[in-house]
Amino acid sequence: MYLHTIEEEQATGRVAEIYERQRAQIGFVMDAAKCFTARPDLLPIYTDFSDRVRAGFSLGLREWRLITLIAAKHIPSTYCSHVYSRQLIDDLGSKEAVLAVQRDFRTAGLPDKDVEMLAYAETIAQDASRISQADIDRLRAVGFSDTQICDIALCAAFRCFVSRFFDAVGAGTEAAFINEDAEFRATMSVGRAV
Known part of the structure; x- marks a missing residue:
């Protein structure tokens, strides 16, 4: 981390509560949480916003993770690619399936609906000004x-914001998210090296 942030033993109030919740969920506090404490008022705001966005998300966790993986690839965010690819292994059934999506979701054997969803997310991550009514019509056409x-x-846009913020302040990919498979690790390292 490039900035001074609140360490776990220094955390109080809402920051301590958020840290404890994350520790209970995954066993440690991610740099992705800590980085918001360079300005301590931000972590509760970010957490509340993120929780509300996810709670109201009209698609499943699998779709959230797929969108995030493709957006992270184009940002490019190694951190988010590693975190979400690890979660997608269970969703898609294998590391090979995740690698296929990462390389080219259009030829990875996904349903047409997923391909259209990811094409839209990809364009948002690359250049959202290119989105047109035709893109929306294609999404509606597949349901x-x-x-x-x-x-x-x-x-996709949320991922662009947070991934760029993580890189800008030096949040690093935790060892728990880095796959032991060298090919998988290299493929998910789309930006900063791990």
Whole structure:
């Protein structure tokens, strides 16, 4: 981490509560949480916003993770690629399936609906000004509601914000998220080296 942040033993109030919740969920406090404490008022705001976005997300966790993986690839965010690829192994059934999506989701054997969702997320991460009515029409044609389209856009754009912030302040990928497989690790290292 490039900035001074609140360490676990120094945390009080809401920051301590958020740290404790994360420790209870995954066993440690991520740099992704700590980095917001360079300005201590930010972590509760970020956490509340993130929790509300996820609680109201009209698609499943699998879709959240797929969108995040593709957005992270184009940001490029090694941190988020490693975190979400690890979670996607269970969702997709194997490391090979995750690698196929990371390399080219269009040829990874995903359903058409997923391909359209990820094409939209990819364009958002690369250059959202290129989105047109035709993109929205394609999403509707494969069965997405306007609420779901909004959520795809929100998930991809949210990832652009947080991933760039993590890199800008030096949040690093924790060892727990780095796969022991050299090919997998290299493929997910899309930006800063781990």
